[in-house]
Amino acid sequence: MIQSSHTLTASELDQWFNQRLSAVEEALSLWISPDAPAGLGQAMRYAVLDGGKRLRPMLVLAAREAVGNGVKDETFDAAAMRAACAVELIHAYSLVHDDMPCMDNDVLRRGKPTVHVQFGEAQALLAGDALQALAFELLTPDSKSTAMTYAQKSIPDDVQARLCRLLAKAAGFNGMAGGQAIDLASVGLALNEHQLHEMHLLKTGALLEASVMMGAACGHTNAQVWNCLQRYGRAVGLAFQVVDDILDVTSDSVTLGKTAGKDAANDKPTYVSLLGLNRAQEYAEQLLHEALKALQDSGLASAHTLVALAQRVVNRKT
Amino acid sequence: MIQSSHTLTASELDQWFNQRLSAVEEALSLWISPDAPAGLGQAMRYAVLDGGKRLRPMLVLAAREAVGNGVKDETFDAAAMRAACAVELIHAYSLVHDDMPCMDNDVLRRGKPTVHVQFGEAQALLAGDALQALAFELLTPDSKSTAMTYAQKSIPDDVQARLCRLLAKAAGFNGMAGGQAIDLASVGLALNEHQLHEMHLLKTGALLEASVMMGAACGHTNAQVWNCLQRYGRAVGLAFQVVDDILDVTSDSVTLGKTAGKDAANDKPTYVSLLGLNRAQEYAEQLLHEALKALQDSGLASAHTLVALAQRVVNRKT
Numbered sequence: 048m049i050q051s052s053h054t055l056t057a058s059e060l061d062q063w064f065n066q067r068l069s070a071v072e073e074a075l076s077l078w079i080s081p082d083a084p085a086g087l088g089q090a091m092r093y094a095v096l097d098g099g100k101r102l103r104p105m106l107v108l109a110a111r112e113a114v115g116n117g118v119k120d121e122t123f124d125a126a127a128m129r130a131a132c133a134v135e136l137i138h139a140y141s142l143v144h145d146d147m148p149c150m151d152n153d154v155l156r157r158g159k160p161t162v163h164v165q166f167g168e169a170q171a172l173l174a175g176d177a178l179q180a181l182a183f184e185l186l187t188p189d190s191k192s193t194a195m196t197y198a199q200k201s202i203p204d205d206v207q208a209r210l211c212r213l214l215a216k217a218a219g220f221n222g223m224a225g226g227q228a229i230d231l232a233s234v235g236l237a238l239n240e241h242q243l244h245e246m247h248l249l250k251t252g253a254l255l256e257a258s259v260m261m262g263a264a265c266g267h268t269n270a271q272v273w274n275c276l277q278r279y280g281r282a283v284g285l286a287f288q289v290v291d292d293i294l295d296v297t298s299d300s301v302t303l304g305k306t307a308g309k310d311a312a313n314d315k316p317t318y319v320s321l322l323g324l325n326r327a328q329e330y331a332e333q334l335l336h337e338a339l340k341a342l343q344d345s346g347l348a349s350a351h352t353l354v355a356l357a358q359r360v361v362n363r364k365t
Numbered sequence: 366m367i368q369s370s371h372t373l374t375a376s377e378l379d380q381w382f383n384q385r386l387s388a389v390e391e392a393l394s395l396w397i398s399p400d401a402p403a404g405l406g407q408a409m410r411y412a413v414l415d416g417g418k419r420l421r422p423m424l425v426l427a428a429r430e431a432v433g434n435g436v437k438d439e440t441f442d443a444a445a446m447r448a449a450c451a452v453e454l455i456h457a458y459s460l461v462h463d464d465m466p467c468m469d470n471d472v473l474r475r476g477k478p479t480v481h482v483q484f485g486e487a488q489a490l491l492a493g494d495a496l497q498a499l500a501f502e503l504l505t506p507d508s509k510s511t512a513m514t515y516a517q518k519s520i521p522d523d524v525q526a527r528l529c530r531l532l533a534k535a536a537g538f539n540g541m542a543g544g545q546a547i548d549l550a551s552v553g554l555a556l557n558e559h560q561l562h563e564m565h566l567l568k569t570g571a572l573l574e575a576s577v578m579m580g581a582a583c584g585h586t587n588a589q590v591w592n593c594l595q596r597y598g599r600a601v602g603l604a605f606q607v608v609d610d611i612l613d614v615t616s617d618s619v620t621l622g623k624t625a626g627k628d629a630a631n632d633k634p635t636y637v638s639l640l641g642l643n644r645a646q647e648y649a650e651q652l653l654h655e656a657l658k659a660l661q662d663s664g665l666a667s668a669h670t671l672v673a674l675a676q677r678v679v680n681r682k683t
Contacts, residue, residue: 173542177537207525211505224498
């Protein structure tokens with residue numbers, strides 16, 4: 048294991064996490080208006096609020112703090128909070144659509160009935176669509192706005208454009224949506240490790256990697272730091288999926304807050320079905336090692352939270 | 366009728382339209398990669414290419430030409446082509462999702478089987494999602510790209526940010542998706558004129574208005590011109606919907622390329638069911654008058670194509 052002189056203890060990470068979590072939850076609640084027409088706001092809020100590990104927003108904020116070297120910058124901090132919420136909206140919309148009857152047909156998510164069970168399929172479809180649009184709306188606040196409260200603080204145009212670019216690519220056909228299409232087409236097929244890798248790099252990896260890069264875009268970086276953070280993001284993204292596959296067979300629905308064992312039930316290829324449980328766990332450890340090595344190579348002095356987040360991704364129980 | 370010294374004849378508009386149409390079709394075909402994973406690219410291309418009136422892209426291009434005063438500008442022209450395609454992708458995705466069984470359950474669109482009939486519901490859902498993401502990807506090309514072909518030409522960050530802002534807002538809960546939620550909730554209800562107006566301002570009006578504003582964002586404008594073009598866009602957007610409602614009862618499926626009479630069959634409130642056919646036609650004329658008045662007030666010397674497009678929206682037969 049690579050040692051870092053700045054590794055956080057579990058309780059230090061908890062403290063860091065919980066402080067940011069309150070801010071993220073508050074911002075999400077502020078930005079997803081309950082007044083959206085005809086119950087749409089309620090469905091959107093139901094899909095996003097009161098649940099979720101918020102890993103993606105935390106990766107955004109931790110990456111922003113790492114490149115900011117711990118120095119406060121109101122503009123970049125406001126941009127990072129918007130980016131954190133935008134990424135979470137994309138993640139949440141993908142879950143809403145993924146749970147629908149024509150996809151995974153799942154009824155339980157974060158311990159609650161899924162959005163289409165609660166609000167009907169049509170409203171779930173629209174809520175997902177509206178959440179994706181809202182993500183890009185959050186990233187592009189109008190600089191001419193005169194109300195400069197925290198939530199309305201302007202962001203430089205170049206940062207807005209870069210954040211939209213990173214998020215759009217990660218969400219689209221070359222990212223999450225493309226990975227889901229592969230997932231859909233792969234049910235019942237015997238994928239090899241390379242194919243499974245490709246699928247997950249897109250399906251979950253792209254958005255996790257984008258979270259790190261969007262955080263890095265909220266600050267000044269050079270190409271070397273940028274590349275190292277990209278390696279980190281890619282390794283953490285893949286590790287997340289490997290652990291997800293492990294938990295799907297080693298945990299239960301109550302602990303996970305979603306239906307356990309559904310990959311096997313749906314005859315979906317996973318790292319566990321391909322490698323077996325032991326080698327899947329070794330692979331997760333190897334990816335953690337790669338992530339920490341990338342941080343070390345970056346030379347960033349304030350990467351301790353990114354270190355701790357990567358460790359938590361691999362060691363999580365839910 | 367307000368007279369313009371620069372009104373195009375029908376054949377002049379056809380010529381203008383067809384020239385731009387080829388460029389838009391070519392750009393859409395270039396940007397929607399057939400290589401997107403697992404057949405997703407095929408479903409996306411099927412949803413967008415070879416069909417559609419392309420009214421929204423044409424409004425973008427006409428507005429850009431109006432604010433550019435006929436002067437060529439490679440950067441703004443490239444931005445406008447991206448904006449034109451992005452708006453069309455949002456429109457196309459909304460049709461894909463709107464046609465799905467949980468929404469309108471329609472099997473015919475642009476004279477072809479709808480996307481979910483052709484590719485299955487899950488792929489249709491993903492194709493729509495990926496088209497929305499691609500719209501924002503088109504608007505945010507990487508300025509560091511070294512390949513500066515036409516399609517890869519860079520766009521200034523402030524224009525990228527403004528285009529994303531306009532499109533995200535028009536597509537989301539305060540625009541198209543919100544309007545669709547009202548539409549969904551209004552089936553079988555007796556809406557009054559104000560409520561119907563609100564629904565259509567969001568459902569179809571927001572994206573048509575945004576098309577005009579995105580074209581205007583690809584150039585230098587002052588606040589007065591901006592406001593006039595917004596009035597124009599809003600009037601044309603509403604007129605489009607009124608005429609849509611009229612055609613739904615006066616035309617047939619073959620002419621329309623989609624199922625005629627479906628509003629009445631679905632017990633949906635329309636301008637025709639509310640006002641009767643004659644008053645609906647008068648209302649469309651009134652909105653055309655408002656649109657042309659707004660152009661006159663703008664003082665733009667090169668607004669003749671916008672004039673002709675508004676006239677065509679109201680006088681169209683499909």
